[in-house]
Amino acid sequence: MNGIHDLGGMHGMGPIRPEADEPVFHEDWERRVFGVMIATFAGGQFNVDEFRHAIERMDPAHYLESSYYEHWLTALETLLAENGALTRAELEARRAKLAKEAA
Amino acid sequence: MASHRHNRPLSEVELRVKALESLLTEKGLIDPAAVDEIIDTYEHKIGPRNGARVVARAWVDPRYKERLLSRGTEAIAELGFSGVQGEDMVVVENTEKVHNLVVCTLCSCYPWPTLGLPPVWYKSAPYRARAVSDPRGVLEEFGVDLPAATEVRVWDSNAELRYLVLPKRPAGTEGMSEDELAELVTRDSMIGVGQPRSPGA
Amino acid sequence: MPTLTRDMVPGLVATGGSCRVAAEVPAKFKAGERIVVRNVNPTRHTRLPRYVRGKRGVVEQDHGVFVYPDTSAHGEGHKPQHVYSVKFAARELWGAEAPAKDCLYLDLWDDYLERA
Numbered sequence: 001m002n003g004i005h006d007l008g009g010m011h012g013m014g015p016i017r018p019e020a021d022e023p024v025f026h027e028d029w030e031r032r033v034f035g036v037m038i039a040t041f042a043g044g045q046f047n048v049d050e051f052r053h054a055i056e057r058m059d060p061a062h063y064l065e066s067s068y069y070e071h072w073l074t075a076l077e078t079l080l081a082e083n084g085a086l087t088r089a090e091l092e093a094r095r096a097k098l099a100k101e102a103a
Numbered sequence: 104m105a106s107h108r109h110n111r112p113l114s115e116v117e118l119r120v121k122a123l124e125s126l127l128t129e130k131g132l133i134d135p136a137a138v139d140e141i142i143d144t145y146e147h148k149i150g151p152r153n154g155a156r157v158v159a160r161a162w163v164d165p166r167y168k169e170r171l172l173s174r175g176t177e178a179i180a181e182l183g184f185s186g187v188q189g190e191d192m193v194v195v196e197n198t199e200k201v202h203n204l205v206v207c208t209l210c211s212c213y214p215w216p217t218l219g220l221p222p223v224w225y226k227s228a229p230y231r232a233r234a235v236s237d238p239r240g241v242l243e244e245f246g247v248d249l250p251a252a253t254e255v256r257v258w259d260s261n262a263e264l265r266y267l268v269l270p271k272r273p274a275g276t277e278g279m280s281e282d283e284l285a286e287l288v289t290r291d292s293m294i295g296v297g298q299p300r301s302p303g304a
Numbered sequence: 305m306p307t308l309t310r311d312m313v314p315g316l317v318a319t320g321g322s323c324r325v326a327a328e329v330p331a332k333f334k335a336g337e338r339i340v341v342r343n344v345n346p347t348r349h350t351r352l353p354r355y356v357r358g359k360r361g362v363v364e365q366d367h368g369v370f371v372y373p374d375t376s377a378h379g380e381g382h383k384p385q386h387v388y389s390v391k392f393a394a395r396e397l398w399g400a401e402a403p404a405k406d407c408l409y410l411d412l413w414d415d416y417l418e419r420a
Binding site: 005006007008009010011013014015016017018019022024025026027029031032033034035036038039040043045052055064067068070073076077080085086090091094095098099102103 | 112113114116117118119120121122123124125126127130132133134137138139141142145146150187208209210211219220222223224226227228229230231232233235236241244245259
Binding site for chain 3: 131132133134136137139140141144149185186187188189190191193208209216235236238239252254255256257258259260261262263264
């Protein structure tokens with residue numbers, strides 16, 4: 001698809017900003033997303049092409065504004081709901097429950 | 104699995120991750136110990152020191168270098184590096200005449216077994232947009248000086264081949280051991296946005 | 305497929321999962337051949353970036369047979385076909401202002417290409 005991910009040749013994206021001594025993961029949730037993605041991929045929940053396409057289907061503004069592992073998280077939520085492994089209602093209910101417990 | 108006590112409310116993204124992971128675990132679709140092992144492997148065990156060993160070997164052993172450039176996957180596997188996101192490797196050589204630069208404009212494809220996980224800048228819009236259309240501008244931004252007559256070759260990793268740059272062996276490194284040479288090889292030099300260190304630098 | 309367990313992780317990491325397909329599929333092109341990239345605008349998944357569509361290049365190398373992402377992403381099977389390293393002059397892609405001697409290589413599936 002001619003989506004926002006197809007960035008080759010675009011202008012206006014600003015300077016490249018390498019971070020000195022960058023850690024592999026910046027947040028603990030990023031680690032967990034990485035590990036969960038590999039584990040669900042290895043478990044046959046989706047293939048790599050489906051995974052990439054799920055990211056490509058993100059809202060373009062959200063894609064540009066969110067971090068890399070949030071792309072992965074969004075793709076996982078999309079694919080696992082689409083293949084019936086879980087439902088968006090379950091995810092929402094669990095988020096609400098965790099939010100209450102953490103407050 | 105470690106459980107963390109939080110002194111603050113969880114952010115929205117943290118809640119989403121916890122919800123996802125806890126549900127998948129309860130449904131038996133993921134094993135948290137496997138998730139921990141995956142994280143540990145890519146955070147601590149696999150990284151650019153692997154690629155540096157491949158480069159150093161190619162610098163000292165011309166036959167190995169030939170194998171590396173013609174059958175990259177097998178040659179890299181000789182040193183024990185293989186697998187996820189490195190199943191089909193192509194190694195491209197920097198010379199006096201040619202400088203190579205690797206990008207994935209469409210997402211973030213990167214040779215994990217030799218370089219580990221990619222840095223944020225490699226996966227972000229500015230690099231992905233400009234590496235293909237203005238590689239010399241990108242190289243300048245990274246401080247790479249190229250002779251004017253150099254040909255720049257950009258490799259956009261849009262399929263399942265993964266690319267590794269074999270940088271030029273720096274001058275003044277005659278007689279150095281493979282281990283010493285590997286120390287000079289930077290991650291950025293194997294992407295093409297840097298050069299290896301000079302001895303004593 | 306079974307759930308991945310901890311003891312399976314090292315083997316998974318070291319072996320990975322190549323997208324090569326061991327299928328006898330004839331190659332439409334060969335090294336040295338001039339091609340033009342099809343001007344297609346699929347609304348679904350593709351690994352054909354916009355910047356190369358309709359452009360002329362030369363096949364450098366046949367990488368062999370791989371899964372085709374345009375079908376694989378949609379549950380429509382592997383449709384295995386050859387993938388080629390294709391070389392494009394920077395000026396072909398970006399215009400006369402681009403450096404004369406620079407070039408770009410992309411890996412393109414049979415279905416993305418036509419004879420020039």
